[in-house]
Amino acid sequence: MSLRQSPENRFLTASPGRIFAATAFPIVAIMVMNGMLGIIDAVFLGHFVGAQAMAAVGMAFPVLMLSIALSTLVSGGMSSLLARQLGADDRNAANATFAGAHGLALLIASMLIVVFCAGGWSFALRIAGSNGPVAEMVWVFLAITVFGTPIQFLLGVHADAWRNEGQAGLMALLSLVVTLINILMNYVLVVVLELGVAGSAAGTVLAQALGLMLLAGLRRFIGGMMPLSSLRQNRWTGSWRPILALGAPVSLGFIGMALSAASVVLALRLAGSADYARTIAAYGIVTRIFGFAFLPIMAIAMAMQSIVGNNVGARLYARSDAVLRLAAASALLYCLAVEVLLFSAGTVVGAAFVADPDVIGEVGRMLRPMAAIYLLSGPVLVLGLYFQAIGQPARAALLTMVKPFVLLPVLVAATAAMLGADAIWFAYPLADGVAAIIATLVLAAAIKARGNAGIGLRSVENLS
Known part of the structure; x- marks a missing residue:
């Protein structure tokens, strides 16, 4: 790689x-708009379709998180490589990484479709229990979503490429247009045409296709962007190993979220409560709320990742350290406000999602313990993506995976076994607290390792 600065x-x-600020604000705007889409879509389903639709979406949530995880595996790994290559002005390497990400995205999406065709209906039946109509809604929603994953994955690749090329502002404008169109399509499909969960999933896939066409089509008209011709000039099977290695930490974190959600659904299912459908409907709303709240944190971390990666690629370590501090402080203040x-x-x-007072009460009962120490979650994520940006996947994996992949499933199972299903929501603040302690220890170890190496605070990328 060239070491000259761009x-x-x-x-x-x-x-x-x-x-x-210039990078984070547009990405936050994009994430908030995408999150608002999910919130508005849930309102459409809750008020115009009913609690069963919300329950079906809640049951489908683990698979949705899995698709996001696999998309992030490619786009996040590509982003870590791409930022440093662009920072070092190594355009040939950046073009090769961009092309390789396309091939990997399509391969993984195809594998996900095959797995769903083999076991999708069985999953829907098992997770819905004896409720046949809900199982059918789960399957329809997931079928449309999974068959749209090639579009979803390629959209993630192009969006992250735009972000690392410094086009976050323009991307925010395009995202606003696409999100408004998506909301309109979901209203027509869900409310006017009464297609229910199928309309919700189809509207999202159609909007993603429009977004992909815009991001790919406009690339040739904007200066400084990697040309689409690079996709013909480079192998689509290149750079897969480093993309997977660097994308794995965040991706496995999302898979852990899917595992955590599945553990909650399983704990409630095994409890055999007569209020299972109502509780799942409330949990479906809670997942939408926390999913929306998570997006600005992810946006802050992604903005930090792009800037840090470019500066580390150019060996401007003081700048990368300063951006890390800004991102961690911003995430802390935001999470405190959400809490x-x-x-x-x-x-x-x-109450914004449904009119059923029992479901509304369940939502409030879940949110209070789950949000008890939410302020700690943002800085932990920022630190995890910092280590990913500088090329340390092991530390990044520990910080992004430990809570959703280990702590939450274990604590949910433990609290359900010892205290009953009603206590599983207290697993969330316990997991946040333990994850923050682990992050503190990892950061202290990294600082100590740099000091022992005698290379100072700013050369963290040389240590793994």
Whole structure:
């Protein structure tokens, strides 16, 4: 890789505070708009289709998280490589990485489709129990979503490429247009045509296809972008190993979220409660709320990742350290605000989704313990993506995987076994607390290792 700095790269020249704000705000806007789509879609389903539709979406949530995880495996791994290659002005390597990500995305999406064809209906029946109509809704929703994953995965590749090429502002504008069109399509499909969960899933896939066409089609008209011709000039089977290695930490974190969600559904299912459908409907709403709240944290971490990666690629370590501090502080303040809102007004938030007072009460009962120490989750994620950005997948994996992949499933099972299904929501603050302790220990070990190596605080990328 070339070690010269890119002469036209704003990530390397603007002040850390200014470039962080200029990068983070558009990405936050994109994430919030995408999150609002999920919230509005849930409102459509809850008010115009009913609690069974919300229960079906809640049951489908683990598979949705799996598809996001696999998409992030490719786009996140590509992003870590791409940012450092662009920062070092190594355009040939960046083009090769971009092309390889396309091939890997299509391969993994095809494998997911094959797995769903083999076991999708069995999964729907098992997770819905004896409720045949809900099982059918789960299967229809997932069938449309899974068969749309090639579009979803390629959209993730192009969106992350735009972000690392410094086009976050324009991407935010395009995202606004696509999101508004998606909301309109979901309204028509769900409310007007009464297609229920099928309309919800189809509207999302159609909007993703439109977004992909815009991001790919406009690339040739914007200066400084990697050309689409690079997809013809480079192998689609290249760079897979480093993409997978660097994308694995965040991807496995999302898979852990799917595992955590599945463990909650399983704990409630095994409890055999007569209120199972109502509780699952409430849990479906809660997953939407926390999913929406998570998106700005992810946006902050992604903005930090792009800037840090470019600066580490150019060996401007003081700038990368400054951006890490800004991102961690921003995530902490945001998560504190979310915690206060959900802890104090959880029932009010639940009432926006459904009219059923029992489901609304369940939402409030779940949110209070789950949000108890939510403020700690943001800085942990930021630190995890920092280690990914500088090429340390082991530390990144530990910080992004430990809570959703290990702590939450274990604590959910333990609390359900010892205290009953009603206590599983207290597993979330316990997991947040333990994850924060682990993050502190990892950061302290990294600082100590740098000091022992005698290379100073700013050369973290040389240590693994």
